[in-house]
Amino acid sequence: MKRTIAVLVENRPGVLARVASLFRRRGFNIDSLSVGTTERDDISRMTIVVNGDERTIEQVVKQLNKLIEVIKVSDVSENSVHRELALIKVNAPPDRRGEIIEIANIFRARIVDVARDSFVIEITGDEDKINAFIDLMRQYGIKEVARTGVVSMARGSKVTLV
């Protein structure tokens, strides 16, 4: 079972190490982890996608809560917007560029860099959309992929705040 956990933490050096160390020590599997600032300077937000059964997820949430610098832990798997950004460098010989641009347009991806025989394409979306796009790009030969990991936010007026 995959769950997406939003974690608000104090913006201090070493917090990421504490969270990472906790996952390693307790044997939890991280699918992806992303960290960034929030509307407040002193608080950062981590989005962690974690894989495990119900009991494991419960422990993940409880153990995260025990860290002193963790302020709030919320499961945002359901009823949320999930987005990830990926940069894909793909082979783009002149005779196939048209096709690639067409596919990119269908996915609302953008070509952000053009070289003699390759593109860098930027795409945002949920994980499935990005996976599907990457799959389609394979036929042209992917040279490099960089993904940010998922960030999530509850739909509607519900907020994850301190």
Place this chain on the structure above:
Amino acid sequence: MRVADAIVKALEKEGVEVAFGIPGGAIMEVYDALYDSSITHILARHEQGAVHMADGYARATGKVGIAFATSGPGATNTVTGIATAYMDSSPIIVFTGQVPRAMIGNDAFQEADITGITMPITKHNYLVTDEREVLRIIKEAFHIASTGRPGPVLIDLPKDVTQADIEFDYPDKVDIMGYKPKIQGHPRQIKRAVELIMKSERPIILAGGGVRISNAHREVLELAEKIPAFVVTTLMGKGAIPEEHPLCLGFIGMHGTKYGNYAIMDADLIIAVGCRFSDRTVGKFDEFAPNAKIIHIDIDPAEIGKNVRVDVPIVGDAKHVLREIIKLIEFKARKEWFEYVSELKRKYPLKYEFHEKVIKPQFVVEKVYEIFPDAIVTTEVGQNQMWAAQYFKVKYPRQFITSGGLGTMGFGFPAAIGAKVAFPDKVVIDIAGDGSFLMNIQELATAVDYGINVIVCILNNAYLGMVRQWQELFYDKRYSATRLRYPEMSFEKIAKGFGAHGITVEKPSEVEDALKEASEVDKPVVIDFHVEVEENVFPFVPPGRSLREVIG
């Protein structure tokens, strides 16, 4: 004011009377400040010893224990002590020196990343990078170490931070956004617990170390008498109820009493208070108390449902929650259950065979109990610890001090020193093994130096006894690396060499006299009891088995 002076002043304001440690280059400013302080500093002979002393002091008093060490090896030597305190939720603060800020990360002389190293074994830790934060950090450290589920906190102090200058403006409040321990139990859960208790025909209370931490021993007794229910404890829970009380069934688990283990397996309701259902206590998780509903009261929500399924979780402080429960329950006679358990108690007492010529280790512990029933007892780890737990009947909380979670050999002796510093008028006895005692024997120098007159009773079987017992039972008696050969060695002479008193005892008839002699000598005493070498600890539930599968 110099930061080092401010640190010491802050400790004085927190009521610190005693600290344990060893100086070194990176922490010299702090030691310089200690020179003029009202705080008594006990110079240990190894940093591990210093941390165990602070831990022993904390466990005996409930106050925060303080230890100091320098950077690098000084800091890394504290690791076992910190991990020991962490596993048993003991409130200590360890201050370590660190190389100056500009040198951090350069592999400077005596540099070690101690905050990185201790991250998984501290409740929280700090590397002070801004001298203006040091007082806030100390205030927070005391709060974090001593509240909620207590635990060790480490503060790493770069040398140039301790030399800097600040205003002494010690905060009187703490506000940590993400740390607000929950004290009151949820009323609806308490009501559900009461309903289960009233319905139960075979209730039992399982009391853990949390009872001592939250000072809830009176409530445990009151609850037990009011329901009424029998009480079993975990190893850490010894002292949650006087063990001679008719409702007490001793401690359960791998070497717990047979009647305690059988009773909890047959219960229909377990009221677990401040315990974490460790593998050593419950045996095989899926076969633990199959017919029982479980009420689990703990201040740490992460412990609830971690190892065993729980029917009614109550997050809160044991004392508060028990008080609420006591208010709502009524006495209900459970004659059948009481007769059944009383019969178990009669049928399966703790037993060993006394011998006229050879000293049985259990006999030594029985004598210690007979002569010093009020003594604070610490233990090492292994067979000595289990015999101490079985045969020393604890009367009051904080009387029995042992490394339960981490199982640290070498803990008992320095912990005894820490306890004796806290209670100089009490008899403090370390029940030791010959293997364990050697692991921190250097602290004899500390005990002699400060006249900290503890009594060490070595149950000397010339083996790493518990490992040998497992080899005998599970490895076909292949005693690989467990024989401790020292025909020429004498603990008596070693003790005397340190300036302590030493006694060697070889006959059962001399045991009592030796203990009496120890209590009359005005020195630390080491008694070397040459006990039966291949005596085993029984009863014994093999690892990973159900508590019903008891050997012996």
